[in-house]
Amino acid sequence: MKLYMTDISGNSYKVRVLASILNVPYEKVYVDWDSREHKQPPFLKLNPRGQVPVMEIEGKVFWDSTAHLVYIARKFGGERWLPADALGMAEVAQWLAFAQNEIHFGLQWSRGVMKGLKTGSLQEYQGYGRKALEVLAWHLKDHEWLAVGRPTIADIACYPYVKRAPEGGFMLDAYPAVVTWLECCEALPGWLKLQER
Amino acid sequence: MKLYMTDISGNSYKVRVLASILNVPYEKVYVDWDSREHKQPPFLKLNPRGQVPVMEIEGKVFWDSTAHLVYIARKFGGERWLPADALGMAEVAQWLAFAQNEIHFGLQWSRGVMKGLKTGSLQEYQGYGRKALEVLAWHLKDHEWLAVGRPTIADIACYPYVKRAPEGGFMLDAYPAVVTWLECCEALPGWLKLQER
Numbered sequence: 001m002k003l004y005m006t007d008i009s010g011n012s013y014k015v016r017v018l019a020s021i022l023n024v025p026y027e028k029v030y031v032d033w034d035s036r037e038h039k040q041p042p043f044l045k046l047n048p049r050g051q052v053p054v055m056e057i058e059g060k061v062f063w064d065s066t067a068h069l070v071y072i073a074r075k076f077g078g079e080r081w082l083p084a085d086a087l088g089m090a091e092v093a094q095w096l097a098f099a100q101n102e103i104h105f106g107l108q109w110s111r112g113v114m115k116g117l118k119t120g121s122l123q124e125y126q127g128y129g130r131k132a133l134e135v136l137a138w139h140l141k142d143h144e145w146l147a148v149g150r151p152t153i154a155d156i157a158c159y160p161y162v163k164r165a166p167e168g169g170f171m172l173d174a175y176p177a178v179v180t181w182l183e184c185c186e187a188l189p190g191w192l193k194l195q196e197r
Numbered sequence: 198m199k200l201y202m203t204d205i206s207g208n209s210y211k212v213r214v215l216a217s218i219l220n221v222p223y224e225k226v227y228v229d230w231d232s233r234e235h236k237q238p239p240f241l242k243l244n245p246r247g248q249v250p251v252m253e254i255e256g257k258v259f260w261d262s263t264a265h266l267v268y269i270a271r272k273f274g275g276e277r278w279l280p281a282d283a284l285g286m287a288e289v290a291q292w293l294a295f296a297q298n299e300i301h302f303g304l305q306w307s308r309g310v311m312k313g314l315k316t317g318s319l320q321e322y323q324g325y326g327r328k329a330l331e332v333l334a335w336h337l338k339d340h341e342w343l344a345v346g347r348p349t350i351a352d353i354a355c356y357p358y359v360k361r362a363p364e365g366g367f368m369l370d371a372y373p374a375v376v377t378w379l380e381c382c383e384a385l386p387g388w389l390k391l392q393e394r
Binding site for chain 2: 067069070071086098101131134138
């Protein structure tokens with residue numbers, strides 16, 4: 001497996017965390033974000049979205065971190081990080097989708113605007129971001145983990161842009177159950193520290 | 198299974214299509230969109246996001262259509278609509294994520310603004326929507342289906358807001374491979390027609 005990544009990318013980080021936890025070896029290919037290598041033709045041939053991470057797996061190219069998490073979990077993690085039964089898989093899938101919804105265009109985009117990485121309406125994105133934190137807090141008030149009562153790729157997928165939410169103007173102290181959940185993630189054996197820039 | 202839905206919701210439609218194809222019975226609970234029932238406390242107890250569809254499955258509440266598709270596919274469709282092997286599942290997961298990304302905040306949101314259902318920057322959303330169509334066209338130029346060489350829940354998840362893209366200001370004629378793919382979806386046994394409003 002070959003992972004095209006940057007050290008700062010939160011979506012690359014998700015893949016690296018799971019590989020670290022499961023002790024799965026892979027080759028890192030660093031993409032030069034500063035020279036916008038990810039927007040140049042050679043990289044766009046791999047991923048027309050122009051984003052990292054991209055992963056080459058068994059001769060195929062995958063350009064979405066959700067796919068990378070699913071592959072690694074199923075291939076190397078048994079049922080532990082992604083259950084195979086219909087109900088358990090649906091529970092995990094729900095939070096994988098949430099990571100691509102309010103967490104993405106709420107928390108991640110708010111941070112993007114505040115850090116000058118993205119244009120758009122901070123007010124609009126922060127509205128979605130607050131919804132993301134409210135839904136997480138609502139669930140975590142009586143659950144330790146997002147799905148199936150144990151850590152899964154749902155937690156890994158949702159973690160990075162919740163952790164970085166303060167950089168998008170959010171006060172995590174207002175959501176103590178969310179802070180506790182972040183700490184539980186960080187205490188997992190093999191967990192990697194999220195790099196800040 | 199109980200599906201809280203509206204006839205016009207594209208995300209509810211995804212679930213109805215799969216249930217129709219697999220001939221899975223379920224109870225429909227109509228949510229009154231016009232009176233904003235989905236934003237009132239009784240509904241928000243089911244789904245704090247205030248959106249349809251919501252599904253009650255085996256005594257649990259699921260509030261994201263991706264989870265509903267995964268559940269129905271795994272429970273009633275064997276490996277046909279969602280493969281269980283790591284590589285096949287990752288392929289499907291990639292497009293499920295795509296349906297939640299550029300298709301959602303590109304194609305769906307552009308339509309939402311043009312139909313007065315949503316505020317925000319039409320120009321920004323249309324930029325993402327064009328990216329959605331470009332990525333689909335890029336893939337479909339040499340693939341009949343989105344994942345694993347056959348129809349899966351990836352196609353069902355991506356279909357509705359691609360089909361409705363013209364209502365968001367997009368010209369599908371510019372993407373003939375995408376139009377052909379939509380027609381292939383519509384020709385599947387059990388497929389339901391997407392209702393327009």
